[in-house]
Amino acid sequence: MDFKNKKVLITGASRGIGKATALAFAAKGAQVGINFRNNREAAERTLAELPGEGHRLFQYDVSVKEDTKSLIEDFVQAYGKLDILVNNAGIGAFHAIDEVDFNTWTQAWEDILGTNLTAVANTCYWAVQAMIAQGGGRIVNVSSRGAFRGEPVQPAYGASKAALNSLSQSLAKQLAPHHIYVGVVAPGFTDTDMAAEALTPKERENLLRESPFQRMAKPEEVAHAILFLASEGAEYSSGTIIDVNGASYLR
Numbered sequence: 626m627d628f629k630n631k632k633v634l635i636t637g638a639s640r641g642i643g644k645a646t647a648l649a650f651a652a653k654g655a656q657v658g659i660n661f662r663n664n665r666e667a668a669e670r671t672l673a674e675l676p677g678e679g680h681r682l683f684q685y686d687v688s689v690k691e692d693t694k695s696l697i698e699d700f701v702q703a704y705g706k707l708d709i710l711v712n713n714a715g716i717g718a719f720h721a722i723d724e725v726d727f728n729t730w731t732q733a734w735e736d737i738l739g740t741n742l743t744a745v746a747n748t749c750y751w752a753v754q755a756m757i758a759q760g761g762g763r764i765v766n767v768s769s770r771g772a773f774r775g776e777p778v779q780p781a782y783g784a785s786k787a788a789l790n791s792l793s794q795s796l797a798k799q800l801a802p803h804h805i806y807v808g809v810v811a812p813g814f815t816d817t818d819m820a821a822e823a824l825t826p827k828e829r830e831n832l833l834r835e836s837p838f839q840r841m842a843k844p845e846e847v848a849h850a851i852l853f854l855a856s857e858g859a860e861y862s863s864g865t866i867i868d869v870n871g872a873s874y875l876r
């Protein structure tokens with residue numbers, strides 16, 4: 626896979642899967658825009674680690690609708706075009722229906738759908754306007770295994786990712802005539818800060834047993850699938866959802 630001189634924007638890329646994806650694109654010749662929200666220090670560290678030249682930071686909160694417009698405008702102004710958008714930023718939170726109060730419940734739905742679904746829809750909106758104007762582009766959205774198998778203690782998370790799959794497939798159909806291709810990667814548990822924050826040591830041990838590989842995904846393995854969907858030759862895979870879950874949940 627060759628991404629020489631491709632201009633790639635990755636949301637939430639200061640750490641985890643987003644960072645691994647930034648490293649993988651940069652290693653294949655792309656110029657990468659790292660979007661981050663708060664943690665400038667981590668974003669600067671990631672930027673410094675990227676091989677090649679021309680990478681930049683873009684500080685915007687994608688859950689703020691005005692920020693999605695500014696992010697895409699800023700990126701296109703900096704690079705002249707947007708070849709590939711990876712919507713990776715995502716959040717989760719514990720909100721089991723039988724354990725939390727109503728305020729916690731409603732806040733979880735608002736926050737999680739706001740970041741995992743609406744923010745992606747809005748970022749796609751502006752990216753698509755730019756991609757139509759330039760004659761095409763590619764979008765990869767990071768979903769989750771939880772979209773398919775249920776998320777008992779994070780139901781808004783599972784619902785947000787299921788909706789994200791649907792959004793992606795709708796866009797794949799609508800945008801193919803514009804030469805814009807939309808794919809989805811659905812990881813199982815991946816060894817990142819997000820997973821570490823969500824799990825107790827006992828839960829982590831149980832989770833490892835879910836996969837016949839007896840381990841979590843590495844962020845690099847998720848990045849590999851993202852790069853495939855963003856690569857030349859993957860056009861006819863538009864609308865596809867690639868599972869990266871170590872055969873832990875087969876559908």
Ligand code: NAI
Binds near residue numbers: 661816817
């Ligand atoms: P992470 O928490 O390490 O990284 C997510 C990044 O998104 C963080 O840097 C965070 O600051 C950023 N972010 C969150 N809200 C943002 C906003 N409003 N604007 C800009 N940036 C924002 O998590 P990880 O594990 O790297 O997750 C990346 C994606 O993969 C997420 O969409 C997550 O739902 C998905 N995923 C992760 C799995 C895991 O086990 N780690 C499993 C399945 C899916």
